[in-house]
Amino acid sequence: MADPSSPAVHPDRHHLDAASRPFDPARLPPKDEVGAAGFFALDLRVGRVTDVEAFPEARDPAWKLTVDFGPHLGTLRTSAKVTNYPAEDLLGRQVVGAVNLGRKRIAGFVSEFLVLGGLEPDGTVRLLEVDGDLAPGSVVG
Numbered sequence: 001m002a003d004p005s006s007p008a009v010h011p012d013r014h015h016l017d018a019a020s021r022p023f024d025p026a027r028l029p030p031k032d033e034v035g036a037a038g039f040f041a042l043d044l045r046v047g048r049v050t051d052v053e054a055f056p057e058a059r060d061p062a063w064k065l066t067v068d069f070g071p072h073l074g075t076l077r078t079s080a081k082v083t084n085y086p087a088e089d090l091l092g093r094q095v096v097g098a099v100n101l102g103r104k105r106i107a108g109f110v111s112e113f114l115v116l117g118g119l120e121p122d123g124t125v126r127l128l129e130v131d132g133d134l135a136p137g138s139v140v141g
Helices: 035-040
Strands: 044-054 063-068 075-080 094-098 104-106 109-111 117-119 125-127
Touching (some): 075 109
Antiparallel strands (some): 044 094, 063 075, 117 125
16 A cells, blocks of 8 residues: 555545556555565455446446355355446456455445455556356465
8 A cells, every 4th residue: 555645646536546546566666565464364265246236426436346255155246446447348257356354335335355466556456357157265375
């Protein structure tokens, strides 16, 4: 994540100034070491997108995604700034989600997990790819 004190990032509004390239890898120092326990505390799972809805109430362009995470976790919903993908390309796609971060209300919508992706220098999200067809709920480690 970019330095919150940077003028390119406005944490109170969760809005980026894309022109300033806030996620340029050449400008981002590594984060502090958290150790294996910090990583393994995250519950990262593979899920399949079952529904995509427009989210016009969101401050920045976003989709509401419904994702099947298998029999133990069930179906969870999230708001994702991945409108660089058409809805039809997201439907049926496997994604990776952090499912134990807690819920967050975004413009009246309750987001239940964080979908993971790599960030282009301007903040555009490129979703992580799953190699092969894994069962919904498969653990990422």
